[in-house]
Amino acid sequence: MNQILVVDDDRELRTTLVEVLEQEGLQAVMARSADDALERLQQETFDLILLDLVMPGTDGMTAIPLIRRQAPRTRIIVMTAYASVQNAVQSLQQGADDYIVKPFKIDGLMLTVRLNLQKARFCEETEAADLDKIFNGLANGLRRQTLQLLSRQGQMRFMDLVRALEIEDHTKVNFHLKTLREAGFIDQTSDKFYQLTTNGQRAATCLSYICKSLEASAQARPPIVP
Amino acid sequence: MNQILVVDDDRELRTTLVEVLEQEGLQAVMARSADDALERLQQETFDLILLDLVMPGTDGMTAIPLIRRQAPRTRIIVMTAYASVQNAVQSLQQGADDYIVKPFKIDGLMLTVRLNLQKARFCEETEAADLDKIFNGLANGLRRQTLQLLSRQGQMRFMDLVRALEIEDHTKVNFHLKTLREAGFIDQTSDKFYQLTTNGQRAATCLSYICKSLEASAQARPPIVP
DNA sequence: CTCCCCTGTGAAGTTTTCTTCACAAGGCCA
DNA sequence: TGGCCTTGTGAAGAAAACTTCACAGGGGAG
Numbered sequence A, B: 001m002n003q004i005l006v007v008d009d010d011r012e013l014r015t016t017l018v019e020v021l022e023q024e025g026l027q028a029v030m031a032r033s034a035d036d037a038l039e040r041l042q043q044e045t046f047d048l049i050l051l052d053l054v055m056p057g058t059d060g061m062t063a064i065p066l067i068r069r070q071a072p073r074t075r076i077i078v079m080t081a082y083a084s085v086q087n088a089v090q091s092l093q094q095g096a097d098d099y100i101v102k103p104f105k106i107d108g109l110m111l112t113v114r115l116n117l118q119k120a121r122f123c124e125e126t127e128a129a130d131l132d133k134i135f136n137g138l139a140n141g142l143r144r145q146t147l148q149l150l151s152r153q154g155q156m157r158f159m160d161l162v163r164a165l166e167i168e169d170h171t172k173v174n175f176h177l178k179t180l181r182e183a184g185f186i187d188q189t190s191d192k193f194y195q196l197t198t199n200g201q202r203a204a205t206c207l208s209y210i211c212k213s214l215e216a217s218a219q220a221r222p223p224i225v226p
Numbered sequence C: 001c002t003c004c005c006c007t008g009t010g011a012a013g014t015t016t017t018c019t020t021c022a023c024a025a026g027g028c029c030a
Numbered sequence D: 001t002g003g004c005c006t007t008g009t010g011a012a013g014a015a016a017a018c019t020t021c022a023c024a025g026g027g028g029a030g
Helices: A011-023 A034-043 A060-070 A085-094 A106-138 A141-153 A158-165 A170-182 A198-220 B011-023 B034-043 B060-070 B085-094 B106-138 B141-153 B158-165 B170-182 B198-220
Strands: A003-007 A027-031 A048-052 A075-080 A098-101 A186-188 A194-196 B003-007 B027-031 B048-052 B075-080 B098-101 B186-188 B194-196
Touching: A003 A011, A003 A034, A011 A027, A011 A106, A027 A034, A034 A048, A034 A060, A048 A060, A048 A106, A060 A075, A060 A085, A060 B141, A060 B198, A075 A085, A075 A106, A085 A098, A085 B085, A085 B098, A098 A106, A098 B085, A106 A141, A106 A198, A106 B106, A106 B141, A141 A158, A141 A170, A141 A186, A141 A194, A141 A198, A141 B106, A158 A170, A170 A186, A194 A198, B003 B011, B003 B034, B011 B027, B011 B106, B027 B034, B034 B048, B034 B060, B048 B060, B048 B106, B060 B075, B060 B085, B075 B085, B075 B106, B085 B098, B098 B106, B106 B141, B106 B198, B141 B158, B141 B170, B141 B186, B141 B194, B141 B198, B158 B170, B170 B186, B194 B198
Parallel strands: A003 A027, A003 A048, A048 A075, A075 A098, B003 B027, B003 B048, B048 B075, B075 B098
Antiparallel strands: A186 A194, B186 B194
16 A cells, blocks of 8 residues: 655645545555654555655755655655746755646646656565675675776777776776676676676666765855866 | 767757757767767766657657667766656656756756766766675665665664564574675664665665566556556 | 664675686688 | 687686674663
């Protein structure tokens, strides 16, 4: 059963939303403010949060990173009547997952909700199983470089890889290639070219996402003088 | 020196943009189409790409994930005259980093460009040094759980942590806590509560981002029947 | 005070991961 | 044919990571 939290200061709207969601067979509860929502998050977890941007007290935009911190895997869908491109971009940069404009049709909302629940569910399923593999694959610097090289180049031959990595002992590279192959990250074409598998691409994507998550801290830094 | 790629089918605009960027002391080159841009990416890397959405041939939206794959750490700024909230959201979900609406003022553009270069630079700096630490920290399931717990709870006492993790041998938890402490991910308050440091929060954020990067594959799945 | 829980340390042992070395089959070129 | 490059394999050893065990100080409850 999917737990949904509806956060809106408009009593009528949040009540309606909960009713609609429950009619669709989803479990929903409500919060009247961002602070209220954050307090609820202390006690229980939700699969998805419908978050109004404009609210008295802590506003929605400010709440996004706070929620994200508290519940890293909860989908956050921002709702607002005062939509703008800038606003939408900022919401997503803050960590929201989706953005819908009020007033919305029930069908549109439900489509968005279902899509996001689906993504959340997929995430949960793959997580436990794959995460260990992925981290093991990415735990080694040489393997990370290899994945990135292959991600950029598409496919490479063994010795080109060895030279690109600047490793003298080719058997060392061989060892890590074997590890990557056994983890299902790479395979070989019939003519011995190494390339990423779907999982390998996924792992490579992980790398770049990690980098992205490091960026957040860049905000506080002084601007670059070119 | 920062390398910037301007991708726009409007010859005049892209020429102007390059001139402006160069006046500001940045190095810029241009591409007249997404395919042109992708070809260039084969040979060289860029710190930032200014990408028009509406172009003949491969359109910008389609190009975003292709560019992202080729150059995971290049900042992608989408420019478009046909701006809409939906469009902006989709761009960012595809992997763009920012979104600006045409026509724009030079000052606004430069601000966006500088901000993104700054983030890119930060990313590059931290990457090599911290990535090994982060992956070592995240390589172990128990440590991942610990980081997530602390991220959610804020701070916890030792035995609460042990019980939450459902580990019988408390010294085992102790070992991993020590590892996390030495990696600079957690510290202790004066009254022995464990909590995440800034780096720890960063690492915890990484975890959720990794999950996000796994989601992309969820698109192809059948919808949920509740 | 005594008992028990919390919080921890350090050493010994085990397992996993990584590196290095010895060796070899196949292809290509002179 | 001989020599050299590519692309491996497998074993042995080294290093790192992880687990387990023995022990211990402090604090609170009875």
